[in-house]
Amino acid sequence: MPFLLRVELPDVPGSLGRLASRIGEAGGDIEAIEIVEKRHDGTAVDDVLLEMAPGSMPDSIVSACNAIDGVRVVWISRYAAGGNLFLDLEAVEELTANPAEALDRLIDLLPITFRADWAARVSEKAGVVYATEAAPSDLTWVSMGRAARLETDDDNVHCGARLNHHEVVIIGRRGGPEFLDSELARLGHLVALAMSIVRAG
Numbered sequence: 001m002p003f004l005l006r007v008e009l010p011d012v013p014g015s016l017g018r019l020a021s022r023i024g025e026a027g028g029d030i031e032a033i034e035i036v037e038k039r040h041d042g043t044a045v046d047d048v049l050l051e052m053a054p055g056s057m058p059d060s061i062v063s064a065c066n067a068i069d070g071v072r073v074v075w076i077s078r079y080a081a082g083g084n085l086f087l088d089l090e091a092v093e094e095l096t097a098n099p100a101e102a103l104d105r106l107i108d109l110l111p112i113t114f115r116a117d118w119a120a121r122v123s124e125k126a127g128v129v130y131a132t133e134a135a136p137s138d139l140t141w142v143s144m145g146r147a148a149r150l151e152t153d154d155d156n157v158h159c160g161a162r163l164n165h166h167e168v169v170i171i172g173r174r175g176g177p178e179f180l181d182s183e184l185a186r187l188g189h190l191v192a193l194a195m196s197i198v199r200a201g
Contacts, residue, residue, distance in 0.1 A: 026064035027056025037182035075177035099201020147188035
């Protein structure tokens with residue numbers, strides 16, 4: 001079964017090797033690793049897509065990783081999207097393939113690109129105008145400038161970005177992890193590119 005592990009680790013040579021060894025010893029088989037953010041304090045945040053051996057438990061992976069000096073597991077969850085990490089550039093290629101439908105296609109791609117559970121386009125006047133299947137139906141328009149984290153009244157985490165004067169894009173994760181500053185920047189860029197593609201098309 002595929003799992004996605006988000007881990008904070010020292011940004012020094014050998015850190016990934018030690019992490020990979022411990023994951024292997026605990027019954028995990030790494031499929032892909034993506035650097036999510038490099039921080040000024042000498043740490044990095046990485047997403048690790050892994051398969052669990054039959055009988056292995058996610059808790060054993062977490063314990064093995066947390067036992068490494070300077071390593072902290074931020075979050076682990078089943079990863080329904082399968083074995084491919086979807087890169088931002090691949091998302092842009094898909095959007096340019098059909099500019100007339102780029103905004104709806106953006107919503108389809110955001111959960112994969114950001115390892116989120118859902119995404120939605122929300123209009124100031126009409127509410128949810130397009131959403132992935134798991135998106136809440138009661139989302140409301142939020143006035144915002146740049147991409148930002150949004151307040152919720154439960155343990156779900158949301159962030160959003162302004163699409164145009166009357167619409168925003170909102171994406172959400174059930175139970176975390178919190179959206180990082182680098183993810184907010186990426187969301188802002190992708191939303192702006194989608195709008196440019198629509199205008200150019």
